[in-house]
Amino acid sequence: MTVDSLPLQDLERMAFQASPAPQMVTAHRRMLDCNQAFVRLFGYQRDELRGNLTLLLYPSHADYQSIGERSEHWLKAGPGAFYTDERFMQHRNGEVFWARAHGFTLTLDDPFKLMVWHFERIDRQPAPTVQLTAREREISLHIVNGLTCKEVARQLGISHRTVEVHRARLMKKLQAKNSAELVSKIIFIS
Incomplete structure (x- = not known):
């Protein structure tokens, strides 16, 4: 054929x-x-x-x-x-x-x-509109991968309260109302 x-x-x-x-x-x-x-x-x-x-x-x-x-x-x-x-x-x-x-x-x-x-x-990424500190960027990578504050703290060898403070700052900086929105906004600025 x-x-x-x-x-x-x-x-x-x-x-x-x-x-x-x-x-x-x-x-x-x-x-x-x-x-x-x-x-x-x-x-x-x-x-x-x-x-x-x-x-x-x-x-x-x-x-x-x-x-x-x-x-x-x-x-x-x-x-x-x-x-x-x-x-x-x-x-x-x-x-x-x-x-x-x-x-x-x-x-x-x-x-x-x-x-x-x-x-x-x-291959190009959009330019980030929000500047994150090195620690916020480090913590945000773990948040995007679904880790809790306690799990992030264990991974980084820091207090989970410190992670919670950074997460709260991320929520405020990115104007996220909930965890799903936070993850979405972190991905967008990455």
Whole structure:
């Protein structure tokens, strides 16, 4: 069998899987399928992604929620079916990276019903808007990785009260109302 004799549907499927651009297809923010470039970008196996919410790829639930609201609003009110932004995404190994996302809805009346997404990793980070001290930056790295104040204190060999004071300062500096928002804002300035 030659490529010329393959049905169009098979050729389209091959093109999607072999495309160098990381792509996924979603239905109501649930991953229906993705290509090999997408698998390489995020570090998951294809079967681990299919059927899961895209929440799996975000560093925090707050990011997932806010980006979802922003993109849905844009797609419903905007001039067309395209949405583009830059955001943090998370690799399977926990690494958070800056990415450009392009979404195209196939259902304008209900944008999240069926979408095609393309991602590209961006090596540059946005300039931080808040300056942290060396100790605040050190503690923030542990907070982002889910450690409690006591666990951070043990890791750094300091009092948990000292960690609590630094965490409170981080909350104030970053204007975070809760832990999830704090993690999201720390990731943004990192």
